[in-house]
Amino acid sequence: MNLKTLGWPSDMHQDIDVSSLARVTAVHRSHMRALTEKGEINLHIPGSLEDLPVVGDWVLTTPEFEDEQGEPARLVKEVLTRSSILARWTDRGEQPMAANVDTVFIVTSANLDFKLNRLHRFILLVRKGGAEPVVILSKTDLVENSSDLVREIEDKLQLKVIGTSIVNDSGMAKVLELMPEGSTSVFVGSSGVGKSSLVNRIMGEEVQLTSGIREDDAKGRHTTTARQMFVVDGHGLIIDTPGVREVQIFGDADDVVGAFPLIEELSQQCKFSNCHHETEPGCAIQEALDSGALDVGEWESYLKLQREADHVKRKMDKADMANAKKRWKKVSRLVREIKKSKR
Ligand SMILES: Nc1nc2c(ncn2[C@@H]2O[C@H](COP(=O)(O)OP(=O)(O)OP(=O)(O)O)[C@@H](O)[C@H]2O)c(=O)[nH]1
Ligand SMILES: [Zn+2]
Missing domain, CATH: 1.10.40.50 (Probable gtpase engc; domain 3)
Structure with missing residues (x-):
């Protein structure tokens, strides 16, 4: 896997030794995972490191060694400056959820009333973090006037809006078009608007089945396990973590x-x-x-x-x-x- 596929911007940090680069793909309570040019590794964080990496971060690392689990591993030396941040805004301040995200797809369902004000505020938050917001109007098969609705929202928000449906596959090509190789995207929105359905469709069924991305917990809910950043074949990357999903469109x-x-x-x-x-x-x-x-x-x-x-x-x-x-x-x-x- 080359660095461009992983989202490394070729015009940045020319003086960096690229063999020491890694991109964080998952943050677990006990450890982190990352992808390098040579493959997947365990990332270990020295206690002296000031800022903890989040999924999507680029880090500079030590040479590879074998850790206690017998896995290829590296130590983080430095977290590189983020081009953008998707944060959860809490009363304790900003909590970064994902880094170096190019596009935030804000999913809202066509068959539910939504408040433009609230959507607008969320769009501003995404832009403030340095990413590009795109609105997805999902489940267009459930309404009759979806193209009018798309145009109306586009007009009011002055922003790209894509109508999608996993029932008749509409809009998928337009979404993929906005995810070129080397780009990083996330899907946010309230529970039940169809984020998983979209991501699964984009990833393709066989990827979903073979890599064990999702697993049901005891209560039958979906929980995201293992990797939290995926490469879509021939396209960009998707970050999908529980934290990113919890980024709420709150503000009013x-x-x-x-x-x-x-x-x-x-x-x-x-x-x-x-x-x-x-x-x-x-x-x-x-x-x-x-x-x-x-x-x-x-x-x-x-x-x-x-x-x-x-x-x-x-x-x-x-x-x-x-x-x-x-x-x-x-x-x-x-x-x-x-x-x-x-x-
Ligand atoms: N009719 C229709 N139903 C859809 C579409 N996309 C998703 N759904 C249904 O909507 C429900 C919720 O979809 P999910 O993909 O689980 O929604 P989610 O946003 O991932 O929800 P959380 O996992 O709770 O965050 C499921 O029953 C889907 O089958 C669509 O395009 N059309
Ligand atoms: Zn009172």
Whole structure:
């Protein structure tokens, strides 16, 4: 496998000894895996390393040795500067989920209502991370006017939108066209919109069957095991990890409230319309928590999501997306901030 197939940009880092390059393909609790020109290896992380690699990272390594498991292995010497980051935005800050991603396919289902505002905010987040967003309108076989819908969204978002269906195979060629050799893509979107179906179709059935990419856990859910970055024959790479899948299209406090109908109803019964549900008299939320009518766990997860939404919103309000130059400065600043927050 040559470096270009692995996504190495030929115009970068001319002075690097390419034989020491490896790209991280999987991050497990106990170890990491990576691909080099010569094949797959175990990656070991010395305790002195400041920033931990994520899937998609390019690292400089020591020469190969055989580790305790008898596998070819290398030590990470340095994580190279990321061209882009896909991060999960939490109340503890940005958590990088994948690095050096060129295209983020944002999958949204044609048969479900979606909020353009929310999609828009997510698109801004992807761009802020340095990747190119593309919207996929999935399951177009379930609606009648899908091409009108595609054009409408394209128009409103000023962005490429591809309608797909795994039932009649439409749109697959267009998706593959945006995944040329050497490119790296991820698929994100809410649960059930059809991400796995798309990735499996793109990868081809035989790859899926023979490489044991997916495995059912005890509860019958799909869990991604082993490798988390795949080469699509004749095309680019796909990163598919549980963390990447969890990158949520959150950002609107209103959406959070809407997801908790009981809390929404109760807050309308508070004595003061601007109640913070803390120590105010006549607070229906506090009363419901005392009486047990509202579950403490539910209230806590509501507060957590609310904080995350606020955090993302504040980030977005500060960002000026119109200026591409500024955008790139922000990417490198983001990388520095992430490095700093790890210290
Ligand atoms: N009609 C129709 N159904 C589809 C299509 N794509 C996926 N589905 C169905 O939608 C359901 C969810 O698809 P998945 O691919 O598992 O969705 P996902 O986004 O990977 O979901 P998570 O694994 O929970 O993140 C399955 O029952 C699929 O068969 C499509 O193009 N048309
Ligand atoms: Zn209240």
